[in-house]
Amino acid sequence: MYDCALLVIQVVTRTAVSILCVSDTKFLPLLLFFFSPSGTPGSSCPHGVQQPCAVASNTICLPPPACATGTNWSHTGRVPCNECSTTASCTDGIKSLCSPTSNVLCHTACVNGATWSVAGVAPCAPCKQEAACTLGVKQPCTRSADTKCGETQKPTLLPATVNPGMLVL
Numbered sequence: 001m002y003d004c005a006l007l008v009i010q011v012v013t014r015t016a017v018s019i020l021c022v023s024d025t026k027f028l029p030l031l032l033f034f035f036s037p038s039g040t041p042g043s044s045c046p047h048g049v050q051q052p053c054a055v056a057s058n059t060i061c062l063p064p065p066a067c068a069t070g071t072n073w074s075h076t077g078r079v080p081c082n083e084c085s086t087t088a089s090c091t092d093g094i095k096s097l098c099s100p101t102s103n104v105l106c107h108t109a110c111v112n113g114a115t116w117s118v119a120g121v122a123p124c125a126p127c128k129q130e131a132a133c134t135l136g137v138k139q140p141c142t143r144s145a146d147t148k149c150g151e152t153q154k155p156t157l158l159p160a161t162v163n164p165g166m167l168v169l
Contacts, residue, residue, distance in 0.1 A: 067100040077101040092121050110143040120144040 045061035053059040064078040072081035077100040084098035090106035098104045107121035115124035120143040127141030133149035141147040 069100055070098050073098055073100055073103050075101065112143050113141055116141055116143055116146050118144060 045059065047064050048062040049059055050062045051060040066078055067073050067081035070084065072083055074081045085104045087094050087104055090104065092109040093107040095105040095107050096102065109121055110116050110124035114127055116127055117124045128147040130137050130140065130147055133147065135150035137147060138150050139145065139148040
């Protein structure tokens with residue numbers, strides 16, 4: 001009846017589909033009463049069989065195909081995949097290109113007058129408050145430079161006068 005003494009039975013429950021391997025042919029008539037084998041061993045593997053059903057192990061299915069670098073991506077890196085965003089949408093530069101597990105990531109610009117970094121993109125630090133500049137603001141905060149306060153006044157040195165009888169060290 002079967003070429004092999006191994007019968008693969010697909011058991012469907014409310015929550016899962018399992019593939020059972022039965023290698024003892026003496027139970028075959030009883031099993032056929034409850035189950036009728038359909039398809040070939042591993043037919044429930046939509047992407048193929050990695051390891052066929054054996055006496056001591058169930059069928060192991062191949063994983064779905066991978067997403068293509070630079071073309072599409074998904075959180076698992078496998079189908080179903082989403083189309084990659086275009087790099088043209090990155091007005092402040094590209095942080096990373098599309099990979100099988102991540103879409104294109106764009107740099108986030110610092111906010112003029114509020115945050116800054118040397119590169120002008122995240123990570124950004126808060127700007128120094130202009131109110132802290134007691135001698136005025138030399139340069140307001142930009143995306144790539146912090147607030148620069150007016151320079152402090154240098155103390156003026158007056159010529160020293162020496163009174164007779166004073167000891168000057």
